Amino acid sequence: xxxxxxxxxxxxxxxxxxxxxxxxxxxxxxxxxxxxxxxxxxxxxxxxxxxxxxxxxxxxxxxxxxxxxxxxxxxxxxxxxxxxxxxxxxxxxxxxxxxxxxxxxxxxxxxxxxxxxxxxxxxxxxxxxxxxxxxxxxxxxxxxxxxxxxxxxxxxxxxxxxxxxxxxxxxxxxxxxxxxxxxxxxxxxxxxxxxxxxxxxxxxxxxxxxxxxxxxxxxxxxxxxxxxxxxxxxxxxxxxxxxxxxxxxxxxxxxxxxxxxxxxxxxxxxxxxxxxxxxxxxxxxxxxxxxxxxxxxxxxxxxxxxxxxxxxxxxxxxxxxxxxxxxxxxxxxxxxxxxxxxxxxxxxxxxxxx
Amino acid sequence: xxxxxxxxxxxxxxxxxxxxxxxxxxxxxxxxxxxxxxxxxxxxxxxxxxxxxxxxxxxxxxxxxxxxxxxxxxxxxxxxxxxxxxxxxxxxxxxxxxxxxxxxxxxxxxxxxxxxxxxxxxxxxxxxxxxxxxxxxxxxxxxxxxxxxxxxxxxxxxxxxxxxxxxxxxxxxxxxxxxxxxxxxxxxxxxxxxxxxxxxxxxxxxxxxxxxxxxxxxxxxxxxxxxxxxxxxxxxxxxxxxxxxxxxxxxxxxxxxxxxxxxxxxxxxxxxxxxxxxxxxxxxxxxxxxxxxxxxxxxxxxxxx
Numbered sequence: 001x002x003x004x005x006x007x008x009x010x011x012x013x014x015x016x017x018x019x020x021x022x023x024x025x026x027x028x029x030x031x032x033x034x035x036x037x038x039x040x041x042x043x044x045x046x047x048x049x050x051x052x053x054x055x056x057x058x059x060x061x062x063x064x065x066x067x068x069x070x071x072x073x074x075x076x077x078x079x080x081x082x083x084x085x086x087x088x089x090x091x092x093x094x095x096x097x098x099x100x101x102x103x104x105x106x107x108x109x110x111x112x113x114x115x116x117x118x119x120x121x122x123x124x125x126x127x128x129x130x131x132x133x134x135x136x137x138x139x140x141x142x143x144x145x146x147x148x149x150x151x152x153x154x155x156x157x158x159x160x161x162x163x164x165x166x167x168x169x170x171x172x173x174x175x176x177x178x179x180x181x182x183x184x185x186x187x188x189x190x191x192x193x194x195x196x197x198x199x200x201x202x203x204x205x206x207x208x209x210x211x212x213x214x215x216x217x218x219x220x221x222x223x224x225x226x227x228x229x230x231x232x233x234x235x236x237x238x239x240x241x242x243x244x245x246x247x248x249x250x251x252x253x254x255x256x257x258x259x260x261x262x263x264x265x266x267x268x269x270x271x272x273x274x275x276x277x278x279x280x281x282x283x284x285x286x287x288x289x290x291x292x293x294x295x296x297x298x299x300x301x302x303x304x305x306x307x308x309x310x311x312x313x314x315x316x317x318x319x320x321x322x323x324x325x326x327x328x329x330x331x332x333x334x335x336x337x338x339x340x341x342x343x344x345x346x347x348x349x350x351x352x353x354x
Numbered sequence: 355x356x357x358x359x360x361x362x363x364x365x366x367x368x369x370x371x372x373x374x375x376x377x378x379x380x381x382x383x384x385x386x387x388x389x390x391x392x393x394x395x396x397x398x399x400x401x402x403x404x405x406x407x408x409x410x411x412x413x414x415x416x417x418x419x420x421x422x423x424x425x426x427x428x429x430x431x432x433x434x435x436x437x438x439x440x441x442x443x444x445x446x447x448x449x450x451x452x453x454x455x456x457x458x459x460x461x462x463x464x465x466x467x468x469x470x471x472x473x474x475x476x477x478x479x480x481x482x483x484x485x486x487x488x489x490x491x492x493x494x495x496x497x498x499x500x501x502x503x504x505x506x507x508x509x510x511x512x513x514x515x516x517x518x519x520x521x522x523x524x525x526x527x528x529x530x531x532x533x534x535x536x537x538x539x540x541x542x543x544x545x546x547x548x549x550x551x552x553x554x555x556x557x558x559x560x561x562x563x564x565x566x567x568x569x570x571x572x573x574x575x576x577x578x579x580x581x582x583x584x585x586x587x588x589x590x591x592x593x594x595x596x597x598x599x600x601x602x603x604x605x606x607x608x609x610x611x612x613x614x615x616x617x618x619x620x621x622x623x624x625x626x627x628x629x630x631x632x633x634x635x636x637x638x639x640x641x642x643x644x645x646x647x648x649x650x651x652x653x654x655x656x657x658x659x
Contacts, residue, residue, distance in 0.1 A: 034458070034568060036458070036461070036462070036465035036466075037568055038465060066569070150612070181612045181614070182612075182614075183619075184611060186619055187573070189568075189570065190573035190574075191564035191566075191568060192368070192371075192573060193604065193608075196364055196368055197608045199364045200364065200605065200611075203364070203609070204357070204612045215568060215571075216566060217566075220468070220564060238467075238468060239468045239566060350614040
């Protein structure tokens, strides 16, 4: 609903733009959640602010927040129609609408986050969040007393599934007996429901909570019960100073600045960017509330992944039925295999929803 | 703490905001007014409640501010629908949009701040009882308040003279007017009561349930409360039952998933809406068709002078 107003505002702004400002490149951002989620959309917006800061004299940015995935085509098209020449759509569910609008507006450049469909004027980008999840798994494997981890997940899409697998592989690397309980909240952002999911997991014996939804509610539940948890997308320690072990922090700043620069220079190309620790697209927040030896192990794991010495999906990877997954990427699973992941690894005692 | 008690406690917390908001809307609708703006009033209540509680350091002030915000927003609705006889559906939808936007504005400065939840009560000796102690004697104050509210609304609508007046106005405002009943005044009070309840439900979200503020944190609960009133066929006890049923469905499916029972979670997420449609079908198939919705629901009243 709020989007409606924002779109109306964007149109009005488009009409009202004086000729002098027309020289500036207009860059648009579409967010699935509110920029105040202090998580995923917040971090994308930090990237937008970084663009403004670095290139403010050459660009003008607009954003639409809280755009429902199912109804995003209108919003994307609205930006294209109001003179935006580079548009970032920042959630998996925006994929098909972005593809459609990109076809309709061949002179506008589009970038879609976490998807896999590209076109002449449509690039894709994502971050290797699973690298951070592997580090989380190592920490959780060391610290759990009940050997049960609670995982609050959003939707069964490859990004989330590969995250669960990486977490499990990390945990198994230090604790082969570990179990993970997974709850699908079927939402990216509903604090109440995320809190209920965390409560259900804690009630069923989990002593560490990790989440792939965007609000700090699960962390707060862990804090209230004296358990441990990981933050999502931004450093969430302020919501749970005693429970937070670390957070996976998305860093889109450098990427957005580079891509907007490329669009300004005319060197923009449709390509796929997928960076992790090494590319500084994923960072870990400080390791807190854990003993020094676990902290050291976590730091070393992060460094090993960053240097390339360790890959979370090092072959052989065995799926939950005990079958070894074909290794298409040499020593590791190929990028395509990870980006399209639709199976659980061995040790996850649950069925992947289809 | 055994698992069933834990599950039931979570069910009750999930149901409480729905119950509070739905009881308010029930009274509004029984007076013949359809206010679709619950979601917006809840969001503003959540934002104002959190802002006031954070600034003043007092949870009680936060709760009062949330109620006041809900009342204020519903006063705008009353001004438009009663004073200017605007279309109730359109005005209510507009109220939701305005409320969600306004809440973002009010809460903007409080994004990323966190505070302690309003604590659950503790009665020495009773709260520690095994099995049922936490469930019966260890909930947060809102839970008891919501139950008291349900009983109060039940008594008011069913047993009090004022409640009878309100219901007759909702059934047929023209006849009520001719009988000399104060249609406008009663509707105004009902709307303000509904707004206050929605604000209170919002405060529950941002002060107890998940004690932080974030735009969009109501996440559709206002709409579920609306569905709940229809599901309950405008009866207070059924609202109580329905709120716990809807809350229970949400929480139990999360537990079923955590225990990997293989439930399709998407189906359960749609449960409140499916249940409402089923209830509507049953109601309209039954003989007491006329008994369900208040007769004047959603229609504007312009007194002849």
